[in-house]
Amino acid sequence: MTQAISGEGQAKGFGAHDLIVVAAMNILWGFNIIAVKMAVSEIAPLTAGFLRQILVLLVCIGSLRIMPGRMRALTALGILSGGAFYIATNLSLAITHHVGALAIAGQLGVPFSLLLAIFVFRERIRLPRVAGIVLSVAGVGLLVFDPTMVDEIPGLALTALASFIWAICSLIQRNLIGVPVLTIYAWIGLWGSIILGTIALVVETEAMWAIPHIPLRTFGWVVFSAVGSTVLGQGAMSWLLQRHPVSIVTPLTLAAPVIAVFATGWYFDTPPTMLMLTGGAIAMVGVAIVTIRTARAGDMP
Template sequence: MTIAPRLGARDFAVAAVMNLLWGMNIIAVKMAVIEIPPMTAAFLRQTIVLAVCLSWLRIVPGRMKELLALGVLTGGAFFLVINLSMAVAENVSALAIAGQLGVPFSMLLAVIVFRERIHKYRIAGVALSIAGVAILVFDPAVVHELPGIALTVLGSAIWAVSSLIQRNLKGVPVMTMYAWIGLVGAAMLAPVALAFEPHGMRTIPAIPLSSFGWVAFSAIGSTLIGHGSMTWLLQRHPVALVTPLTLPSPVLSVLFASWFFETPLTPLMILGGIVALTGVAIITIRSARVREQRA
């Protein structure tokens, strides 16, 4: 496929849909864990991903260690931690801000593992991202959300490790990756949910269609369509053009969560969000330019 140097109207439309799906996903995940026990909801999400991607499931010679590790981290550990964070939190807008630490964590791991060199702009971005999340700790309105924030930070660290693994999976079809993520994730989460939420697992057939719909939205809308859109854009345009298009999604997550759940956005939350997202924007844009120069 030819790489186009400019973004057209169709590209912006795809990016808008992608950001809307990612932004609304925070509502879907929170509603899912309200109506379904969190581990059971995580198991159902991965089962849906596997069902949709099953025809793409295949052995990829020389890549199976990475695919299985990705399944363990992304399919199992990440969604277990994130669903638990959503279950214990009330103001999920704070979690949306804390979740942005995945970007600086990923970059710091790249420095440690791949010996990547970073300069003052990306160092400043890391500092701002961490400072923005740290501001939340001093907000009296968010103090009771600290367990959820801590779990979200842990989820961000897991996501960062997963992103490094994905860097070694170039050439593997996205749907094949998600087929393995769904398979390994469902296989991991099933015994955990059976052990800690036996009633939730037994009552899966009785889950109302509306509750099941929240899980399906996350699995199909956010995961498959959202990430599929990102892949489609990266196949058509330089990474330096595409990566900044993802920046609206965390802003939308915060705004959608505050609106839907009628939770307040305090001055400290707004300040922390602006600081954290500024740092993420710096890292994202500068890293995209660096990757483009090396390509």
């Protein structure tokens, strides 16, 4: 979601350093789903989310500052992105066995953000992006017909909800152009810590009191998710967008969900089924169409 903060970037040659950053960013995001799944399984969903947001806040706290004229947007973003998004995401991972399917369903955020832009900002789109939206939704919809997904529908529904929240956040970030990335994540970490911590104290009391006794290995999953995926991953995205146009950078993120599907299948020994691969391929084609066409139009959320 860093695209809207960083602007259009200046076109420069795409060198070896850029390719390394792109590869690292996609790997961090692709493997993040494993880290979050392990964290919510070994700690507790909301407590793990609270710890992640506390770490993000600690890393970014030096950039926490009042931004005149932007605080309403920063507060809304913090509540939604730091709180509501992680409640839906962590609960979905906690109850889902085939987590690779969630990586596919999570791509609904791209068509959702475009649909919201159409309804909220009255943006007009042409046939290719309409086709992309249809393909994205149809590809994810195929997962429901996979026999191995029968018990995973609640998790898929929660991921769809998280994607919708992400789409709302992407529109909010249009009002945050020029605000430093670390300042944005400092506020997300602050509000996320408050919201998740408060709810977790009520519904996951034992897990919250057990935080000092969390094994170092388990805590490492939270650190990877907070620092690796959020701070370094989003930082890499911001760095790329400062050097290259959004139309070049944004499509390069499409490798992350592909990595996530196969990485989770390998790590959790839940290889993707043929129907999942088919649905995922259709969804990714749709997402690619929407992402590339929107990026070229210069209004990618």
